[in-house]
Amino acid sequence: MTADRPRVLILGGTTEGYALAEALVADGRWDPVSSLAGRTANPRPPAGDMRVGGFGGPEGLARWLTDQGIAAVIDATHPFARRMGWNAATACADTGVPLLRLERPKWVPRDGDAWTLVPDWDAAVDALRTLRAQRVLLAVGRQEVAPFAVLPDVWMLIRSVQAPDPMPPFTHAELLLARGPFSLEDETALLRDQRIDTIVCKNSGGATESKLAAARALGVRVVMRDRPRRPETVTVATVDAATGWLDRAIG
Ligand SMILES: NC(=O)c1ccc[n+]([C@@H]2O[C@H](COP(=O)([O-])OP(=O)(O)OC[C@H]3O[C@@H](n4cnc5c(N)ncnc54)[C@H](OP(=O)(O)O)[C@@H]3O)[C@@H](O)[C@H]2O)c1
Numbered sequence: 001m002t003a004d005r006p007r008v009l010i011l012g013g014t015t016e017g018y019a020l021a022e023a024l025v026a027d028g029r030w031d032p033v034s035s036l037a038g039r040t041a042n043p044r045p046p047a048g049d050m051r052v053g054g055f056g057g058p059e060g061l062a063r064w065l066t067d068q069g070i071a072a073v074i075d076a077t078h079p080f081a082r083r084m085g086w087n088a089a090t091a092c093a094d095t096g097v098p099l100l101r102l103e104r105p106k107w108v109p110r111d112g113d114a115w116t117l118v119p120d121w122d123a124a125v126d127a128l129r130t131l132r133a134q135r136v137l138l139a140v141g142r143q144e145v146a147p148f149a150v151l152p153d154v155w156m157l158i159r160s161v162q163a164p165d166p167m168p169p170f171t172h173a174e175l176l177l178a179r180g181p182f183s184l185e186d187e188t189a190l191l192r193d194q195r196i197d198t199i200v201c202k203n204s205g206g207a208t209e210s211k212l213a214a215a216r217a218l219g220v221r222v223v224m225r226d227r228p229r230r231p232e233t234v235t236v237a238t239v240d241a242a243t244g245w246l247d248r249a250i251g
Contacts, residue, residue: 005028005031006029009072014077016239021047033048033070037053062090072250074101079104079204079228100242101230105205116131117226121140125148125150136154146168153171156172159177182208198220
């Protein structure tokens with residue numbers, strides 16, 4: 001840490017968080033510290049400083065901001081991280097520290113898409129019943145597959161980076177361990193070879209959208225979980241826009 005450079009907290013653990021830390025270190029005007037939740041055993045270290053683990057709610061974060069002399073906070077957490085953005089909004093309002101949200105844009109349906117939008121996984125299960133889905137690509141993350149084990153007549157292809165542990169009691173399921181992003185060609189071949197009729201995924205946005213283009217081309221339906229509600233915060237979509245904001249907010 002350098003006393004003459006404003007210290008910036010990045011709530012990270014995402015592609016955007018890593019890219020922003022790199023950009024701030026390269027720029028040299030700010031002193032970034034990235035915060036990771038600590039869910040991953042050996043996380044890739046970001047550029048600049050890093051801290052790991054929860055702050056203890058909005059009050060803990062507010063104390064930490066003051067103790068560390070943080071000049072600005074950039075919330076770059078994942079669009080499906082439900083709590084951290086709210087904690088940051090409260091802590092920044094209470095301490096007067098400027099807050100920016102850096103968030104990758106949502107995917108939006110295009111001509112030819114057959115999406116069913118759902119607010120949560122229970123609604124996704126209902127949608128699979130209504131759609132009479134038979135062969136499903138479940139791309140929801142390994143910790144979120146359990147609600148789908150209640151559909152005994154549906155074959156599930158569970159795609160995740162690591163295996164669900166424990167594996168919920170699926171009647172007909174196969175595990176496909178793979179890490180995206182995937183090419184359009186590979187996604188098309190997968191949907192076709194496995195005769196997938198429906199994909200279930202969440203609207204993360206970003207580089208894993210080939211599956212959506214493949215689904216559009218093949219007429220495969222998509223059950224898409226919408227993003228959770230977030231606080232009203234100034235939001236940008238790119239690292240460049242975030243550094244521009246920092247420049248204006250704290251110079
Ligand atoms: N949910 C997803 O689909 C997803 C996908 C990819 C990556 N991630 C990343 O994994 C992390 C945890 O996800 P989640 O869904 O559990 O989030 P969450 O519901 O927003 O956060 C739960 C609690 O974890 C702590 N926390 C979250 N992000 C933190 C961070 N960057 N630094 C320090 N503490 C943090 C906070 O604890 P305290 O209240 O004690 O401060 C927070 O209240 C997030 O940083 C997110 O960006 C999530």
